Amino acid sequence: MPLPRRLPALPPSEVPSKSKVVWETFSHQSSFQRQSYHYGTFPEDFSWGVSSSAYQIEGGWNADGKGIWDKFAHTPLRVGNSDNGDIACDSYNKVDEDVEVLKKLKVSHYRFSVSWPRVLPDGTNKYINEDGLNYYHRLLDALKAANIKPQITLYHWDLPLELQKVGGWENETIVQRFRDYAEVLFSRLGDKVKFWITLNEPYIVANLGYGYGTFAPGVVNKQYNAAHNLIKAHAEAWHLYNEKYRATQSGVISITINSDWAEPRNPYKQEDVDAARRYLQFFIGWFAHPIFRGDYPEIMKTTIRERSLAAGLAKSRLPEFTPEEIARINGTHDYFGLNHYTTVLAYPYDLGNRQDYEGDRGTRQTSDRTWIGSGSFWLKITPFGFRRLLKFIKEEYGNPSVYVTENGISERGVVDLNDVFRVHYYETYINQGLKARLLDGVDLKAYTAWSLMDNFEWAAGFAEQFGLFFVNRSDPNLPRSPKNSALRYASIIKCNGFPDPALGPHECLIPDDGGNINLKMSKAMLSPKFWAFFVLFLFLAFVCCCFFFF
Structure with missing residues (x-):
């Protein structure tokens, strides 16, 4: 045919x-x-946030189990510049620093992921790594103290290596494994979390990981089978939460799809x-x-x-x-x-x-x-x-x-x-x-x-930088420094959008970095004294023009 x-x-x-x-x-x-440009503001309950993911920022790769990206990033010619996430942004050891950065942005929520191999080193619930869970408890407690709501992604591409050895997302048994993993998180972290995401960008997992083979685990032309199991795994996690945890934890759960x-x-x-x-x-x-x-x-x-x-x-x-x-x-x-x-x-x-x-x-x-x-x-x-x-x-x-x-x-x-x-x-x-x-x-x-900060961008390594905060990788302490985009984003959050300038000056539109002379001048321009002198200047200029021409 x-x-x-x-x-x-x-x-x-x-x-x-x-x-x-x-x-x-x-x-x-x-x-x-x-x-x-459209001037206006979002509803009062609109939520503003910033994102990250476990493998891209946490580091601490020797602390717990290994995932598919640990292997993939250590395979020659797979990642640009032979970069890897062994240390990444060292967020595993910098909970307090990261939360301070979030506070500067004035965000309502912080979206991050849990590392499946960190919590369940072999991918199953036979052994739960308490040290791994405690890291997320520390982060959740610090966010609560800062009045920042967590949004947790269960799976952001770091599949336990042991599960990939038996086929990973191609193997239908992973649907139950994912449900078991979700239950560990719901039962152990759920009293601190009201917003869950089952999977991040399953399109990328299936197409780049199991189709083109350019992302971990590097499998080719098996994307439809992987996608089928991803969808079923999502559904099982949703039903588990809906039937067993929603009534007591009062959260929401869905999936993140990219397009x-x-x-x-x-x-x-x-x-x-x-x-x-x-x-x-x-x-x-x-x-x-x-x-x-x-x-x-x-x-x-x-x-x-x-x-x-x-x-x-x-x-x-x-x-x-x-x-x-x-x-x-x-x-x-x-x-x-x-x-x-x-x-x-x-x-x-x-x-x-x-x-x-x-x-x-x-x-x-x-x-x-x-x-x-x-x-x-x-x-x-x-x-x-x-x-x-x-x-x-x-x-x-x-x-x-x-x-x-x-x-x-x-x-x-x-x-x-x-x-x-x-x-x-x-x-x-x-x-x-x-x-x-x-x-x-x-x-x-x-x-x-x-993203929150410049981090490990998968096959591109550290070459592509999406961060609102610069991470100085030449300094072993990996300090985070705000870019001007962070200041501008913080001002948009503070204003909840874009107030109409025709209604008068809005101080919330001016970022507060405490040191930028241009921003200080902009703030001075918002003061009533400035505008009084400015109006007087315009009036005198008008009088002079009238005298000169007439």
Whole structure:
């Protein structure tokens, strides 16, 4: 049976797709409308935070069990500059310092992850490492004393090495192992935690870890099996919390899904419009659809099945959920956790008989040459896409409460504490979030910046720096120093958004770093005395002009 040269038509029930509707709605905006600033503030209960993850900051690799990244980072040619997370930011020994940094930001919450191998060294609950748990107790107690609410991610990519030896996320037994691990955390930490995230970016775990093999554990072309078990593991952890712990702990639990926003490279070509839609369904839909709508997107099921059969396989390479599994997975969410960074322009690309994710999706992506780049090849500054993705989630998934759990930008090379581009990124992206909340009716509940400090960025090592705080790695004490973006983010938090300057000067917009002469001058400009002299100066200038001309 020859491979179809054309991808199957979109199912009638999905036309027009929500992504097309959102794109067409905003495509009528002028450049001025798209980039214009919107003044206003978020609701009083809006939560502001910053993110990190265990392997990226903790260090202490010899203190407890080993994970897949411990092995991967010590494998030659896997990580840039042969970097590793053995010490990272040494947060395992710097709880008090990290909390002091958080207090400077004035955040409402701090999102961090628990290291599975630190707590359960062999991945099972046969032995619980109390020293590992005590580290998280110390952190939770310090956060409580600082009036900062914790948001805990159960799994942020550091799978116990012993579990990978038996297949990791390819092996269906991991679903029960993850449930057991979740129970340890719920039972031992749950009285101090009200906000849980089961998995961080399962798309990356499946596609980069078990598809392309560029992330740990370095497995190739097994992403669909890994994704299937990730989704089922999430559902089991959600049901465990819902049935056994929610009543007494009164928390919420869901999953964090990452996604770009995608638009057609050529808006006048239907094939590009379809490619943008496929890009989104194979990205955000891969994990959001089963959890919010009950099953994989129809375009994924149809495409992968037809391409698999055309290649001579007996069944689809995309595993199927049973009716019982669909019923158990559907609705396992208390909110929509979203990580977002950038936007792409999609177009169709035929890879022939290639039996993998890229061949199935049948798209490539590019960017507009006017978009500003970053320290990551894939990340362009495209704030308009943030609003559009939020609007898409509202329309596609029934207007869930959205918690942005990561958003940020990287740099490379020598760090400049005056990181103007990062200030611009946060201002424009957060402002687009404000538009989504106030103008589009998106139920946006929280915003979380990535990341707290420059840390180990996976296969890029320490070369890509996302931090609001600079970590001086040439100093053995690894001191944390605020960048200007940290000061600006703190001022946005203090203002709860962007107060309208037409209503008068707002001191909350000026960061308080105690030493920047420009900021001191800005504060002086907010004083009543300054404005009195300024008005008097304008009046005298007006009188002089009148005398001169008349």
